[in-house]
Amino acid sequence: MNQKERSKILIIDSEDRNVELLESILISEHDIIRSSSGNEGLQKAIDNEPDLILLDNMIKDIAAHEICRILKNNESTKLIPIVIIATPDKKDEKIKSLEEGADDFVNKPVSHLEISTRVKALLKIKRLQDKVIKERNQASRYLDVIGSIIIILDKDSNIDFANKKACNLLGWKKEDILGKSLADFFPEDTKDIQKKELFQILEGKRELPEFHELLLLTKNSDGTTEKRLILWHDVILKDEEGKIIGMIRSGEDNTERANMEEELTKANEKLRLSHKMKDEFLANINHELRTPLISIKGFSELLYNERLGELNEHQKKTMKTVVHNSERLRHLIESLFYVSDMQNETIKYTFSLIDLKEMLESITASMLSNIEHKGIEFKKEIPETLPIVKGNSKYIESVLIHLLDNAIKFTPAGETVSVSSSEENGIVHIIVRDSGPGIPNDILCQFCTDIPEDASESDICCTNRDYGLIICKKIISAHKGDMGIDTKTGNGTEIHVRLPAFENEKTISE
Numbered sequence: 001m002n003q004k005e006r007s008k009i010l011i012i013d014s015e016d017r018n019v020e021l022l023e024s025i026l027i028s029e030h031d032i033i034r035s036s037s038g039n040e041g042l043q044k045a046i047d048n049e050p051d052l053i054l055l056d057n058m059i060k061d062i063a064a065h066e067i068c069r070i071l072k073n074n075e076s077t078k079l080i081p082i083v084i085i086a087t088p089d090k091k092d093e094k095i096k097s098l099e100e101g102a103d104d105f106v107n108k109p110v111s112h113l114e115i116s117t118r119v120k121a122l123l124k125i126k127r128l129q130d131k132v133i134k135e136r137n138q139a140s141r142y143l144d145v146i147g148s149i150i151i152i153l154d155k156d157s158n159i160d161f162a163n164k165k166a167c168n169l170l171g172w173k174k175e176d177i178l179g180k181s182l183a184d185f186f187p188e189d190t191k192d193i194q195k196k197e198l199f200q201i202l203e204g205k206r207e208l209p210e211f212h213e214l215l216l217l218t219k220n221s222d223g224t225t226e227k228r229l230i231l232w233h234d235v236i237l238k239d240e241e242g243k244i245i246g247m248i249r250s251g252e253d254n255t256e257r258a259n260m261e262e263e264l265t266k267a268n269e270k271l272r273l274s275h276k277m278k279d280e281f282l283a284n285i286n287h288e289l290r291t292p293l294i295s296i297k298g299f300s301e302l303l304y305n306e307r308l309g310e311l312n313e314h315q316k317k318t319m320k321t322v323v324h325n326s327e328r329l330r331h332l333i334e335s336l337f338y339v340s341d342m343q344n345e346t347i348k349y350t351f352s353l354i355d356l357k358e359m360l361e362s363i364t365a366s367m368l369s370n371i372e373h374k375g376i377e378f379k380k381e382i383p384e385t386l387p388i389v390k391g392n393s394k395y396i397e398s399v400l401i402h403l404l405d406n407a408i409k410f411t412p413a414g415e416t417v418s419v420s421s422s423e424e425n426g427i428v429h430i431i432v433r434d435s436g437p438g439i440p441n442d443i444l445c446q447f448c449t450d451i452p453e454d455a456s457e458s459d460i461c462c463t464n465r466d467y468g469l470i471i472c473k474k475i476i477s478a479h480k481g482d483m484g485i486d487t488k489t490g491n492g493t494e495i496h497v498r499l500p501a502f503e504n505e506k507t508i509s510e
Helices: 016-026 038-048 064-072 091-099 112-145 164-170 191-202 255-304 313-344 356-366 368-374 393-410 441-448 464-478
Strands: 007-012 030-035 052-056 082-086 104-107 149-154 159-162 212-219 225-238 244-253 352-354 377-381 389-391 416-424 427-434 482-487 493-500
Touching: 007 016, 007 038, 016 030, 016 112, 030 038, 038 052, 038 064, 052 064, 052 112, 064 082, 064 091, 082 091, 082 112, 091 104, 104 112, 149 164, 159 164, 164 212, 191 244, 225 255, 255 313, 313 356, 313 368, 313 393, 352 393, 356 368, 356 393, 356 416, 356 427, 368 393, 389 393, 389 493, 393 416, 393 427, 393 464, 393 493, 464 482, 464 493
Parallel strands: 007 030, 007 052, 052 082, 082 104, 377 416
Antiparallel strands: 149 159, 149 244, 212 225, 225 244, 352 389, 416 427, 427 493, 482 493
């Protein structure tokens, strides 16, 4: 036999000749540990954990049955087979030893064949037992590291097994949980109904749900208790005759998710009320802003057109700036309400035929005073004719004003802003160029990504420049066109707007 496979046998006997006899029979296949007293034998059994113990029932310092009792009640030695070497006239001691857990006995005088056969049989059982325990412990370790809560119940709802996660959740040690009824961990206010449902399942009187949420009462490290919501999946255990013998419950702690859902529900309600207040505020401010602005714009145009008297050159130039800025303010207000309508999905476009050449000429002419005031060079390349497009005149005009206004705003004095337009294959192409610092990558990447219709303001860029660009992109997309940006940090920006001519209405792929 291979040295690694040799078993350890502890012989506890006060008589040397008995020990030597047993050793001579077994030494060829087993390693022998000798002890001449009961107390010494107990210590060697604990220290060495032998595979089998041969115990003489005439040991002097402590009764053999007492040794059996101590070893069988010790966690580390309770599974070691004990064979009593019995004296025929000491029948009572032999019986007591068997009652205290001894596994077998051999009468004196010892037969070579009998002791060899008994030892071999018990060692075989011990090896099988060790294998089962090893596999059980391995399975238990797997269940301990698994991500789910695992509890095994018997048919009376008592806990036969609880993995590490289950113990941690409940706040009890494993040895304190085993044997308890699962109902002991139900909260008092739901215990009766949960207990009734559990026993109905174990008695086969209730259909087993695939998944169900139940509350457990758990203990915290400070001794306080709290309710945890567990999502369970149950598997019924049956014997060979189909009778229910227990249940495996695997679960996930859904308490945090449930709390989060509750918080989200409250937050959504607050958000709904906030949106309602915002909409009411915007509806009110719409009137409050538009009414004085109409008066400002109207009187400014009357003054500029000298309907209320002649103006000198300086006054004329000043009033032109006022008219332009009032128009600019009107477009900003329109953008504000466009954002609100966009988020509420209440935008309505009224389409008509638009002369883009005429619109571009009018817009650039209205901005010349602002360009001159800032001291920048302006270039315009607009052909004599451009195809007619179909769209909402107010919104298309707002886009072009915003793009040109941005270009002027971000271009330093002495640099150049340009507007050009062309037509190719039924597509009108407008380019607004500036000599500004360019658009940062973090803003550009947000602009280039499709923005969801339900995106909040925190999801969309929030600076004036990029938020306005997103509005412009939305408007152009609604007109079956597209809008793109070509920018380099420090080298200016080109914004391209493409719209289908009236005779070529189709969506343009970006």
